[in-house]
Amino acid sequence: MEPLNPAQDRDALKAALLGAPPVVAGAVPDLGRAVFTGSGDSLASALVATEFGHRAMSAGDLTWGETLPAACDTVVGISRSGTSGATVRALRLARDAGLKTVAITSQTSSPLADSADAVQLVPDLDVAEIVPCAGHLALAQGVAAVCGVDTAHLNSALAETLDRVSELVESQLTALCTAAPAAISVLSLPELRSGADFWVLKLIEACGLAARNVPLEESGHVDYFIGPQGHLTLQLLGTRGRSRFDRLAEALRTTGQSVQQIDVSGLVDGDKPGAGVVRDLAAAVAGTWFAHGAAVRWGRPPFRGGAVNMDAKHIKLDS
The missing domain is CATH 3.40.50.10490 (Glucose-6-phosphate isomerase like protein; domain 1)
Structure with a gap:
C-alpha cells in the first residue's frame, strides 16, 4: 500500500x-x-x-x-x-x-x-x-x-484551507479506532450533505467497507439498533445543529458505537464570499485524506489493492 x-x-x-x-x-x-x-x-x-x-x-x-x-x-x-x-x-x-x-x-x-x-x-x-x-x-x-456563484476566487480560497484540513485530519486519525469496523455511517445536515456523500464514497474506495450517508435526525431514530458488531459513526459538523449532534453522539456511545465528531466549521471564515461552497469542498478533501489514512491504519489497501476490475466499462456509454 x-x-x-x-x-x-x-x-x-x-x-x-x-x-x-x-x-x-x-x-x-x-x-x-x-x-x-x-x-x-x-x-x-x-x-x-x-x-x-x-x-x-x-x-x-x-x-x-x-x-x-x-x-x-x-x-x-x-x-x-x-x-x-x-x-x-x-x-x-x-x-x-x-x-x-x-x-x-x-x-x-x-x-x-x-x-x-x-x-x-x-x-x-x-x-x-x-x-x-x-x-x-x-x-x-x-x-x-x-447556480450563479462567482467562482473566480474559489481555487485560491480552497487552497487557503488546506493547512487547516491537514491538521484536522491528522487529529482525527489519531483518535481513530485501531481495528476496522464492520461498517461506517457519516451523519450530516444539508449544509454538508455533498461533502458527507463524498466522505462515504472515499471510505468505500479506500477501505473496502460498507458506508452510508445519513441525515442527522434519521440516525437518531434508527441507528441505536446497530450492533453488536463494531460500527463507526462519523459526525460531520458544520455551523448548525451542534447541540443535536452532541446529544445523539452520547446516545450512540451508550449502545457501544464508536463516534467521532469532525468539526469542519472552522476550515473557512464564515464571512468570506462563497464560504458555504468552500467549506463543503474542504470537507470533501478532508474526507479523502481521512479515508486514505484510515486505510493505512487498518491495513486495507485503497481500491482493494488492485483486486477489483477498474476498467469501468459497465458505467460508460456503449456505442
Missing part, C-alpha cells in the same frame, strides 16, 4: 489549485426549476446545487426509471469525462422531452457536451492522487457557477 504523506498530499493539491485556471461561468440558460444529475463522485458534486434551491438526483434514477422529474425546467448533467452512460442518457431523455439541458464537464468534445444546449466547462486539476478528489473539486465549482 502507498504510504500516507500528509504534507506531500497537501502541498501537491495546493499547487494544483493555485496553478489551475478558475472556473469561468458559461452562457447557460435561465435554469428555472433545475435537476442536477450525475453518478458516483459527480452525484456528490450535484448535491452542491441543493443549497441553491435546486434538486439533485442519481442519473440512473432518470435513465433507468425512464421518467423525468415533475416540475422540472432544466436537467444539468455532470461528468468529468462526459462519457458516463447513465448521465448522457439522462440528458438525452430530457432534451427529447423538450427540457433545457446543460452539461458540466471538462471535455467539450464528448457525448455529454453534444447532448446539451449549453456547456459549463471545468478545468482538470493536474495532481497525482491515490484516492481521488480533484475531479469533484472542479465539477462542484462548475455546479456553483451554473
Whole structure:
C-alpha cells in the first residue's frame, strides 16, 4: 500500500489549485426549476446545487426509471469525462422531452457536451492522487457557477484551507479506532450533505467497507439498533445543529458505537464570499485524506489493492 504523506498530499493539491485556471461561468440558460444529475463522485458534486434551491438526483434514477422529474425546467448533467452512460442518457431523455439541458464537464468534445444546449466547462486539476478528489473539486465549482456563484476566487480560497484540513485530519486519525469496523455511517445536515456523500464514497474506495450517508435526525431514530458488531459513526459538523449532534453522539456511545465528531466549521471564515461552497469542498478533501489514512491504519489497501476490475466499462456509454 502507498504510504500516507500528509504534507506531500497537501502541498501537491495546493499547487494544483493555485496553478489551475478558475472556473469561468458559461452562457447557460435561465435554469428555472433545475435537476442536477450525475453518478458516483459527480452525484456528490450535484448535491452542491441543493443549497441553491435546486434538486439533485442519481442519473440512473432518470435513465433507468425512464421518467423525468415533475416540475422540472432544466436537467444539468455532470461528468468529468462526459462519457458516463447513465448521465448522457439522462440528458438525452430530457432534451427529447423538450427540457433545457446543460452539461458540466471538462471535455467539450464528448457525448455529454453534444447532448446539451449549453456547456459549463471545468478545468482538470493536474495532481497525482491515490484516492481521488480533484475531479469533484472542479465539477462542484462548475455546479456553483451554473447556480450563479462567482467562482473566480474559489481555487485560491480552497487552497487557503488546506493547512487547516491537514491538521484536522491528522487529529482525527489519531483518535481513530485501531481495528476496522464492520461498517461506517457519516451523519450530516444539508449544509454538508455533498461533502458527507463524498466522505462515504472515499471510505468505500479506500477501505473496502460498507458506508452510508445519513441525515442527522434519521440516525437518531434508527441507528441505536446497530450492533453488536463494531460500527463507526462519523459526525460531520458544520455551523448548525451542534447541540443535536452532541446529544445523539452520547446516545450512540451508550449502545457501544464508536463516534467521532469532525468539526469542519472552522476550515473557512464564515464571512468570506462563497464560504458555504468552500467549506463543503474542504470537507470533501478532508474526507479523502481521512479515508486514505484510515486505510493505512487498518491495513486495507485503497481500491482493494488492485483486486477489483477498474476498467469501468459497465458505467460508460456503449456505442
